Amino acid sequence: MNLPAxxxxxxxxxxxxxxxxxxxxxxxQVYALLYLAPEPLHADAIVEALGVSRSNVSMALRELQAWNLVSVRHVPGDRRDHFVTPDDVWQILRTLAEERKRREVDPTLTVLRELLLQPATSDAERHAQRRIAAMHNMIEQLTGWFEEVKRLPNERLVALLALGAGVTRLLELKDRVVGLAVSGRSA
Structure with missing residues (x-):
């Protein structure tokens, strides 16, 4: 590799x-190099920096573009395609999460829904469908939460993550307040 340490x-x-x-x-490696690069890089520069074949770099760039993690940037006066990653690490996280959801979670939800629509013909199948329903409901709840969280502005997302275990304390406080309200006492 032809890179600083x-x-x-x-x-x-x-x-x-x-x-x-x-x-x-x-x-x-291609993603990491592009992420750290101070300016857009063309494929030949990536080949030279990493010491890998041009075909490997081309395939890597295509895969990264398919994941929406790398985009083409045209540089005036240069006919070659140059590549960049998003500058915002939170956008990168959102893109990765969305792509994984689309490629892994969505097909699983589709299969679970189809299985739940099939008639159960035995106790074993009814048991299996209850378990499938539990998994389906949990994944649906997680994807609903993901849809809400991914729309948060970066500052709110950082604040949410900074809460850490504080979220548990907030939920406990909410439970106490709701419990007091239900019993007719005031906080």
Missing amino acids: LTQAFVLHFGEMGSRWGINRTVG
Whole structure:
């Protein structure tokens, strides 16, 4: 690799993590390089920086574009395509979450719905459908929550995450207030 030490360490780590995230090493490395790049990079610059083949870089760029994590940026006076990642890390997180939901969660929900519509013909199938319904309901609730959270402005999302375990304390306080209101006592 033809990179400064800090950049190389980041790029190598993303390459290693790629396989754990379900992508190949080169895709992870290309993304990491583009994320750290101060200006848009063309494919030949990526090939030179990473020391990988042009075909691997091309495939990685196509995959990253399919995930909406990399976009083409045209540079005046240069006919080559240049590539960039979003600057906003929260937008990157939203994009990753949305793409994973679209590719993994939505098809699962479709299958669960179809299975729930089938008639159960035995006690074992009724038991299975109850379990499937529980999973379906949980995933639906999570996706509903995700839809709300992804619309939050960055500042509100940061504040929500900063609450951490404080969310539990807020829910306990709400329960006490609701309990007092129901019993007719005041807080």
